[in-house]
Amino acid sequence: MLLDLAGVIYDGGTAISGGVDAVARLRRAGFSIRFVSNTTRSSKQRVLDHLAAIGLIAAKADVFTPAQAAREWLLRNGRAPYLLVHPGLEPDFHELPSRDKRAVIIGDAGETLTYAVLNDAFRELTAGAELLALATNRTFRDADGGLSLDAGPFVAALEFASLKRATVLGKPSPAFFLSALASMNCPPEKAIMVGDDAEADIAGALRAGLSGALLVRTGKYRRGDEKRFDPPPTATVADLAAAADWIIARSGPD
Structure with missing residues (x-):
């Protein structure tokens, strides 16, 4: 499973409500997770430090930039x-x-x-x-x-x-998604992406062959984004907490 960071787990310096708990629920359900971020303002170490500050512990190999x-x-x-x-x-x-x-x-x-x-x-x-x-x-x-x-x-x-x-080199490049998935031996047809950018996160992931991509209505999402780009999201949900509910209800572990 691939998760975007900015706009999905946090906005600026603030955690999005329910996001950290959603990651914990997905991990408990047995899903392997990689965080795929298009951040070009922060080093990887700063991203890891920011995640730790909001209560989400990730290894260096878990974050792809x-x-x-x-x-x-x-x-x-x-x-x-x-x-x-x-x-x-x-x-x-x-x-x-x-x-x-x-x-x-x-x-x-x-x-x-x-x-x-x-x-x-x-x-x-x-x-x-x-x-x-x-x-x-x-x-x-x-x-x-x-x-x-x-x-x-x-x-x-x-x-x-x-x-x-x-x-x-970043999203929506197919190679970026596939490299993150390869690091956990997950074929794209068994992977799901969650993001707030209908173009780079969602359409990009689906073009790379992922089985599904969920668009959240947080971060940069604007009303109607789910209809602006092709292919469209598999589903549009309120936030990462709702995305976790959707994924756990419909899928088995990776």
């Missing part, structure tokens, strides 16, 4: 990163070997994403760098409760200007 996938890509392909990411994510790219060839890695860089740094990234691309997108989400639920621009619009801008297609 795009930065992890990007680091592995850089090592496999012999490239050094040109980082266009939030400062909070930079620790996930420490201690990489020096390389002559580069790859622009773009995520949600927040207020550091200025014209100057975007233009520098564009020049890296025209000089031969590859383009890696940690995520292509359109929006995210910000700390003030409103929706803010995520990395996707800026990925599209660099693609348009450089005439290069980004390699997408």
